[in-house]
Amino acid sequence: MLNLVNKLPLDGCDLRYADSGGAGTPVVFTHGAGVDHAMFDAQAGHLRARGFRVIVWDQRGHGLSRPAGTPFTAERALADLSALIAHLALDRPVLAGHSLGGNLGQALVRRNPHLARALIVIGSTWNTGPLSWSERLLLKLAAPALLALPAGRLPELMADASALTPAARADARRAFSQLPKRDFVQVWKATVELVAPDPGHRTPVPLCLIRGDHDRTGNIAAAMPRWARAEGVEEVVIPDAGHLCTQDNPQAVNTAIDTFLHTLTAREER
Template identity: 60%
Template sequence: MVNLEGVLRLDGCAMRYADSGGDGRPVVFLHGAGADHTMYAAQYETLVAAGFRAVLLDLRGHGSSRPNTASLSAEVLATDIEALVAHLGLRRPALVGHSLGGNLAQRLVRRAPDRYSAMAVLDSAWNTGPLSAMERLALKSAAPVLRLIPARALPRMMADASAVTDTARADLVRVFSAMPKAEFLSVWLATTRFVDPDPAYRTPVPLLLLRGAKDRTGNIATAMPQWAAAEGIEEVVIPDAGHVVTLDAPEAASKALLAFLTRIESEHE
């Protein structure tokens, strides 16, 4: 378990983070909605051991970065990460984002590509990808449907939908239970605001697309292969893993991430 000993004071929130330090390329981990930094424990250890400077954090309103008394939006989340990067003096960090964190990473790179060196997106929707009429309807109806689910049942339901291993599900129930339903819904709404179709857009930094083969969340299983084809890269699909691939298959996810970042390092030597 990594202790988040760093604190960045933001409007309405004290963001907690851990910075391994060192001279290696900085890598910032951005977790999914309702989760926290612990979903990246294995990947953090792997990258630190390989000489990277790894930064873990709990997003505003999540984990130890609570309470949050300010409005939560896609823009606020993006501004928070920009503030943290500046606070730590990180020069062109690589971003690793899962689900909401992947949406957030895409937004950050899209609006300031020169500030980042690479992006790894794990089990996340394609912000700028095309949406069918059915997919648009599903996006709009998700929050109303979630409102109908009893608060006591929501953590287990979300965990079962997100992971396939018992260990991962148990860990997700723990973190999902820590966030009140009303706050989770606000986070979910913020996540949907990252979707901004632009079929001509291509990622301007090296990109890794990674997902669990059993991820059935939203349109990820169909959109991520389309995204990879549009970018001219091969997605990495990990067997026997669901939406939270870092917990279902920690070793395989760590290996894929390390291979990607190591390749980026070698290409810039």
């Protein structure tokens, strides 16, 4: 876990972040709902060693960015991410997001295509993809199902559903334990707000799609292959990994990101 020594005060919350600095291409990592920046420890160290400028942060109400100050909503989360990019004066960073972080990245580049040079989406559904009746029903029932779970068991249940390896599950339990159940449900509702089917939309920046081969979260396993085909990109499926593939199999995720960033650099140099 990195020491997030920097603070960005926004609407009653001190957003905590770490910035490696330097002149390399900036990469902003945004974690998923209920967890925190620690899920990207392996990727952050890997890219820093390769000369990239790496930024990790804890979203409002998560990790070290507590108390939240204001209720968590999709619009507030998007404003926070935009404010962090502006605060650091980042020039077209690569946005790398897991789950909710991937949903936020999709929404941000759709609103402002010139903000980012590329988008890496890890274990996240396709914001604008078509939804079947069963997928719509799943989204509708998820929040009530979460509310029905005993608060004391939620961190363990979420961790077991999100990761395969003992180390990844242990860290997930640590992270999920920091977020009260009512707050987690609020964050989940915000995630659903970002899902807005528009099948004709195409990502306006280079796109990398990554998911764990055992990811059974929501409709990710079904939606991401459809998304990859629609965009004409390769979907990278990480072996021996669940939803938290960055921790279940960090080396394979690092390789996938390396390959994408190398291709991106070569494209920009042409």
